[in-house]
Amino acid sequence: MGRGDLSNEEWARLGPYLPKNVGRGGRWKNHRRVINxxxxxxxxxxxxxALPTRFGKWKTVHDRHRRWSADGTWDRILRAVQADADAEGRIDWSMASVDSTVCRAHQHAAGARKQAPRKPGKRTQxxxxxxxxxxxxxRGGLSTKIHLAGEGGLRPLALLVTPGQWGDAPHLIPVLxxxxVPRPAGGHPRTRPDHLSGDKAYSFRRNRRYLRRRQIRHTIPERRDQRTHRQNRGSRGGRPTSFGHSRYARRNEVERTINQLKSFRAVATRFDKRAYVFHGIVTVAAVRLWLRS
Structure with a gap:
C-alpha cells in the first residue's frame, strides 16, 4: 500500500458500494487500484x-472517474457512506453550517468544447x-466556487459547484x-439538520422563509442595511431576528471542513475542463473524509 492509498479498513467500508460487472463489455479492472x-x-x-504505472493505464483511471462522475456513481457512494455513519450515530445533526470557497482554475481548465448534438441511434455518455x-x-482570472453544507463532525453533507463570481445567498436552498442521507433500516432519508448556521451572506428573507417552512432553526446574523431598513420602518419593520453567539461560534466547523477538502491539490486548484468531472473530484474528496472518520 502506497502513501495516500486506501487502507484495508477503508476498502472494506467502500467496496460493497462500488458498481458490479453487469451488462455488455469487458470486466472492470481492479477497482481498488483504479480508485487509488x-x-x-x-x-x-x-x-x-502522468500517473505512475503502478495504477495501471492512465486512461483507465481517467475514464473510470469521468464515467462515475457523469452517471452519479460518486454521489451514490457518498450517500452510502453517510448512511453507514448515520446508522452508527457518527453524524452530528444538532448543528450544520453552510459556507462557500473559491477555487482558482488553472488555464488548462478553460476551453472545453460544447456538447455535440446527439446523432440518432448513437449512445452517448x-x-x-x-x-x-x-x-x-x-480580474483575478478564472475561478470556481464550491458551496458546502457541513455537519459538526467536520464532514460535508452536500456539495454544489458554480462559477466563482456567483453569490452565496441564492444557493443556500439548492445546497440544503x-x-x-438514506436510512438502511428503511424509511424516508434524513434531509434536514436540527439547527443551521451561516454568515451574513445568507441573510435574505427568502432563505429565512425557507428555513422556517422546513422547521429548521437557524443562526444567521442580520446585515447592517437590513437592520437599518427594519428600524426605519418602526413597528411595521417587524421584530429583529434571533441570534445566539454560542451557536454562531460553531460556524468555524464548516470552514475547517473546507480546509480539509482543499488539502487535496486537485480541489484547491481546478484542472478539469468539465464541471461534472470537477464535481466528481470534490465528491471523491468528501468520500475520503467520511472514510477516514
Whole structure:
C-alpha cells in the first residue's frame, strides 16, 4: 500500500458500494487500484497522463472517474457512506453550517468544447454539461466556487459547484435540498439538520422563509442595511431576528471542513475542463473524509 492509498479498513467500508460487472463489455479492472490512482491524482494534482504505472493505464483511471462522475456513481457512494455513519450515530445533526470557497482554475481548465448534438441511434455518455462549465471570470482570472453544507463532525453533507463570481445567498436552498442521507433500516432519508448556521451572506428573507417552512432553526446574523431598513420602518419593520453567539461560534466547523477538502491539490486548484468531472473530484474528496472518520 502506497502513501495516500486506501487502507484495508477503508476498502472494506467502500467496496460493497462500488458498481458490479453487469451488462455488455469487458470486466472492470481492479477497482481498488483504479480508485487509488484517482486518489493519487486528486492529492497531487498531476495530469492524468502522468500517473505512475503502478495504477495501471492512465486512461483507465481517467475514464473510470469521468464515467462515475457523469452517471452519479460518486454521489451514490457518498450517500452510502453517510448512511453507514448515520446508522452508527457518527453524524452530528444538532448543528450544520453552510459556507462557500473559491477555487482558482488553472488555464488548462478553460476551453472545453460544447456538447455535440446527439446523432440518432448513437449512445452517448449522460454527462451533465452546462454552458458555463462552472467557470467564472474576474480580474483575478478564472475561478470556481464550491458551496458546502457541513455537519459538526467536520464532514460535508452536500456539495454544489458554480462559477466563482456567483453569490452565496441564492444557493443556500439548492445546497440544503441536496442533503439526503438514506436510512438502511428503511424509511424516508434524513434531509434536514436540527439547527443551521451561516454568515451574513445568507441573510435574505427568502432563505429565512425557507428555513422556517422546513422547521429548521437557524443562526444567521442580520446585515447592517437590513437592520437599518427594519428600524426605519418602526413597528411595521417587524421584530429583529434571533441570534445566539454560542451557536454562531460553531460556524468555524464548516470552514475547517473546507480546509480539509482543499488539502487535496486537485480541489484547491481546478484542472478539469468539465464541471461534472470537477464535481466528481470534490465528491471523491468528501468520500475520503467520511472514510477516514
Amino acid at each position: 490512482g484517482i486518489l493519487f491524482r486528486q492529492r497531487t494534482g498531476i495530469p492524468w497522463r 449522460p454527462a451533465q454539461h452546462r454552458p458555463d462549465e462552472a467557470l467564472g471570470r474576474s 435540498d441536496r442533503i439526503r
